[in-house]
Amino acid sequence: MLRKTLLGLAAGVAMTTAGFASAAMAQDALKMVFIGKNTGNPYFDSLTNGFVEGCKALGCEFEFVAPATAEATSQIPFIEAQIQRGVDVIAISPNSPDALNQVFDDARSKGILVLTVNGDITGNESHRDATILPTNFDNVGKDQVEMVGSLIGYEGEIAILSATTEAPDQNKWIEGMKATLASDAKYAKMKLVATVYGDDQPEKSTTEMEALLSNYPDLKGVIAPTTVGIAAAAQVVQSRGIAEQVKVTGLGLPSEMRDFVKDGTVTAFQLWSPYNEGWLAAHFAKGVKEGTIKNEVGSTFEVPDLGTITINPGNSINTQAALTTFNAGNIDDFNF
Amino acid sequence: MTTIRSILGRREAGIFVMIVLFAIAVGIAKPQFLTLNSLRIVLLLVPLILIGAMGQMLVILARHVDLSIGSVLGFSAMVTGMMFRYHPEIWWPLGFLLSVGIGAGLGLLNGVLVTVFRLPAIIVTLGTLNLYRGLTYIVSDARQIDRQYVPSALKAMSQTSPIFGIPWIIFISFAVVFATWWFLMHTRLGRQIYALGSNPVAAPLRGIDVTGVTLLVFTISGALSGLAGILYASRWGFVNPSNTGAGFEFQVIAAVVIGGVSINGGVGTVLGTFFGVILLGCVAAALPLLGIAGTTQNAIYGAVIIVALLIDRTVRRQGVKSLARARA
Amino acid sequence: MTTVERRSVAAGRESAPPRPLWHTVLVRPETMTLVLLVVAVFAASALSPYFLDLSYILRSFTLSAEFAIVALVLTMIIIAGEIDLSPAANMALSACLFAYAQAAGVPMPLAILIGLGAGVLMGVLNGLMVIGLQLPSIIVTIGTMIFYRGVAQVIAGDKSIRVPDWFIGINNVFIVGVPVPVVVFIVLSIVLGLVLGVTVFGRQIYQIGTNEIAARHAGIRSRRIKMILFILIGFVSAAAGLMTASRLGSVRYDLGLGGELQMVLMAMLGGTYIFGGRGTILGTFLAAWLLVIVSTGMTVANLLPATQLTVLGILLIVSIIATNAIYSRAQR
Structure with missing residues (x-):
């Protein structure tokens, strides 16, 4: 049957x-x-x-x-x-x-x-045969540092919330960020205190972000060069109500970040098309x-x-x- | 009877002591762990697992297991999210009804497959784990429900409430825990679940409707996963066809087993499960604080399950021995 | 293989009136698998004009061959009344240990031994907990499944480890036109089919699965036999892990992720009875092909992977319902 x-x-x-x-x-x-x-x-x-x-x-x-x-x-x-x-x-x-x-x-x-x-x-x-990348990845790190610098007045502690420890693109950008911070006098008063990895999972990214805030009470800015990470970081900041003290930026999708920008949690972030x-x-x-x-x-x-x-x-x-x-x-x- | 109860008492006390010792150990390394803020982090981390664990506990008490809860969560959340997206005019709290209802339906289907066809729950739910996940992709056309479609009022439930600003989601999960405790301890049906799990063969002889009780535990497990589904949308603000609920079953089963619920059915308490969930939550919150790489997390989960199994066995052995001694 | 199977079925219905021969031969789960296999070939050919090409099907089979090889041993474990959900994680951990060792400068032969040895050790660990400590295998192996893969992740992190060039490409080595992994699968099927079908050892496995206590009373050393099976699946999983490493050219902790479902599915689809005591290697052999043809057919037709998950889930449930029905009819 x-x-x-x-x-x-x-x-x-x-x-x-x-x-x-x-x-x-x-x-x-x-x-x-x-x-x-x-x-x-x-x-x-x-x-x-x-x-x-x-x-x-x-x-x-x-x-x-x-x-x-x-x-x-x-x-x-x-x-x-x-x-x-x-x-x-x-x-x-x-x-x-x-x-x-x-x-x-x-x-x-x-x-x-x-x-x-x-x-x-x-x-x-x-x-x-060839690769099509959205932008020149050599400049992403520099642009992101400038972005967070402009948000925090080029002074104070910053941290990075990335994807996985081995994500090749993110690691390249993080290298760029470190090089920029080390070499450009404009960012001399900014200090990178930690780089953590949320594995591109919302739960993990959230706990990592919470841990950053607990471990570094003077944190001024967070760069999250991953779409999952930036949304999770923004949500933590929103729920703690500390958008004035901690500026979140990074690479995000407008559709996922629209609400955070509109309610003032996030001032600005970047991406490509x-x-x-x-x-x-x-x-x-x-x-x-x-x-x-x-x-x-x-x-x-x-x-x-x-x-x-x-x-x-x-x-x-x-x-x-x-x-x-x-x-x-x-x-x-x-x-x- | 009293011996068993005292052992169980010890078991929960044991987990509680483990939580305290763990917190102190972490606190020594990182004093900021022992703050009210950490409590907030842990309590915001566990509501979904807590709710899922209550349902899973009932299923395991009845000597079954439900592996499909993550997919049930995902499917319920997705359909509810689609309601928010395509019918924003519908009063959003109805989403709770929809999500819980769908979850209950999927859970009932598991129960039917288990009872009517007399199939082992583990294989049935392994099948529906994939089936429900596949259906989630199909109904959603593999598209995520973005943040902008989830009602702000729903998202706010995970952030605050008029009661000391403690988020609603925490109250809801505690209410579920309390309700489960009351159901197990103060209703005939609740006691029957224990009886069924501790001796399935004798259960019908004691006048227990085995099919009915089995269907019930699976339906409750599904309904609670559905509740966890809409709360996922509330907590994280989006619903994704592949991520939402993936791996949920392992977290939940780990918590339940750690909480001292015996995988052989019939033994386990709400309090133990609750502590199991809290312990896992503490571990999850402490790892990043200690700077331990996320890559170790799965190894720790696995080790914890195995250790809990070993403890469970030792406790059971001693239980049998002391029972024998009491009889002698 | 068939004679013994028929005898064990016969033993179960001593008091029942004898069934006609065609009934005994045809009403069995393997027939269902074979029919489904034929249907699947036709359906897949109809779905996509690109499907019916033997070399493509063989190449696609190599992608699942590692799981299929382990599924053969898993079949024996399920027949013996236990289950193992950890082999896919075992594959990952063995392969990671192997890759890590050779990357750290350990000579290749030794690194391979480390990988295989680790697999055996994992099998022993499962066996000790299930047999020595009398814990339910389903939960033990869910625990070790998470644990083994977790350890692999600790060892390798998120990065992939390369293996030497000469080690790469076992799937591109052909024996009379058939890729090596497929050959391994076929040879192992024959060997294990014989072991299970015509040896005393094989018969004892069926007896343990049918009624372990009775088997023990009959003098069968059930604990030893089950331990052997757990060690065997540990070894075979490790070998499968190394084969995967050779096919991919690199190893990451997520190697073979989700493979346990495919393995269980192959055994179930092949008519192995989930409660033990019944099943054949032939069934699993056919089911492996069925599964590959179903998923390859859907992939080459560009169907959403969602459809595949759904179909796999339904197949699993339908196959156990059908297997149960067939066995309970045979018993009547």
Whole structure:
């Protein structure tokens, strides 16, 4: 009985989906796929939108897929499946800096263009064709220090609430922050007292933030260069009612930070446009695949709305020169 | 009987002593741990776990286990969040009804699978753990409910109240603890859960409706996870299809086992579970204060569960021995 | 393998009227698994035109082969009336210890031994608590599952540890066109299938799972046999962990995260009876393929991973309901 029902169900599913599959095929458009870190991550909604709009404008086929969890290996079956589907371009926000090397090599040996987007496989750059990063990551640390400095009058103790201890991007920015604090006389009266890690979990980030406040009662400012961290830090400050004493800033999503900016918990924070990453990646991939863009360091190409883009050393491409700052004045202009 | 009770008394006292010793030890290293502020941090950390632990305790007392609570929490929170997002005109406190109702429904389904098909709860709930999580993605289209959609009044419940400014969420969780204690100690049904768990074979002979009681504990566990779901939205201000409630079951089961509830059913108290939750909360709050890396946290949780199991066994052994001695 | 299985089923219904032969042969959980497997192949081919390609299916199988290998031993443990939820964490910790040791300059052969030895030790620890201290295996191994992975996280932190280039790529080594991990799985299936099906040891495992006290009265050293099984799964998990390390080229604490569900699922889908005493390696073998085909089919059709979670959850529940129903019918 049970078996019969199951069989019927499977057959039904098979038939309906078979209809769709055959209808969607048989086009010769460039096939592009973006593999996110995990599903349900609001950051990638906007990035994917950039791809969708870009592909619509360029006449490419586009699909977004992502694993349920962001552990190192979870993207591998998805990459394998895309190779099997015969896509032309795989854009991916990698969950691991090295566990994907082998499968990337497979993909490239089949002529697929492999782009890392919004994060790179640092140390293994030879396994991908190019990387699209939102901004020049060398300047993020400096910009963030300036941001927190301007909020606290360039004087007092500050701390950093980061993602995981090994998050490569965050660590690069933190290095930048430390270098800036050490070398620029403008920040001589600011003292970095601690760097803690909230593992990009709200609960963990909250307890780390609470511990910072307990351990450093004179803390003036907190930089949280991660979207989960800054929201958690802002919430702690909001619930303690100490927005005047402790200034929280960092990198956050306007959609998650809007309420905190409006009620004065957070004065200003920064980020870039995830949308533009997708938009640029789509244009770049199409250009490279059709031969109109040379994927060589130093060559330039035009992208509508973004202007002239240059390929930097390491085949790294940036969508914008500097971070965008969000505050009460402009936050309603952004819908991601 | 009296011997067992005195041992249980010792067991809870033991956990309480552990909490005190732990607090003192941390306090010596970091005096700021022994402040009212730390109490606030711990109490704001534990409400969801406390509520989940009460439901889980009932299930374990009846000699079952519910692994699906994290996904039940996530699903209830997501549907409630979607109500806030797409129907902001609906009076927001109805969200409590919705979340608890959905949780109860999912819990009931677990109970039905366990009783009607006579399946082991651990496997059923391992299955529904994935099933409910998958459904959460499907109903939400894998989109997060952002902070701006969660009603401010709901978020405020985790921050303050007219009573000394102690957040509502703490009162709610304590009320659940009290209600569970009253239910277990002062109702016939509550006593039946103990009876069922300590001897499932004899239970029907004593006139206990085994199916009914089993369905009830799973439904309560689900309903409380649903309550934890809307409180998650209140506490953290968002609902995410993959993060919300993930790993909740392990925190809760760890707390319950530490609290001295025997995994073999029939033994355990509300007070013990309460202390178990508080101990875990203290550990979670103290680690960052001590500057211990978050990466050690899971190892500590695991070790604590294993140690609690070993203690549980020793206590049970002694209980049996002293029972034997009392009879002799 | 089948003869013994039939005999043990026969033993359970001595007083019942004999069933027709076709009934005995066909009404069994493995048949259900086989039917589902065939259906899944058709459904997946219909879902995506890219699915039906043997080399792709084999390549996809290598992604789950490590879990499948452990699931074979897990099947024996479940038949013996216990369970182990810690193998995936064991894989991670063994692999982390191995990677950490070789990165610290320990010679490779020794590092591999450290990894395998750690796996055995973890199995012993589980066994001691379950058999020596008489604690319920389900809770013990939930505890050690969290603990082992926690220790892996303490050792490796959040970073990934690289392994030497020559060690990388076991999944790209082929024996007559079949990737090595798949070959290992097939060979181990045959070996364990024989052990369970035709040896005295195998029969004793079934007897322990059916009624441990009776088995002990019959002179079966149940504690020793169960200990052997826990040590075996510890060793096999560690080997699977090293295979994963070779496939990925690097090790992080989250290696094999969530694998316990897949392993239990493979055993359950293959008709292993959760209360012990019944099940076959053949069933788990088929179920492993079924699971890979279902998840590969859905991935290549670009279905949301959510759908996969849902389908896996439903499959688990349906398979135990069906297995229970079939066994209780066989008993009647």
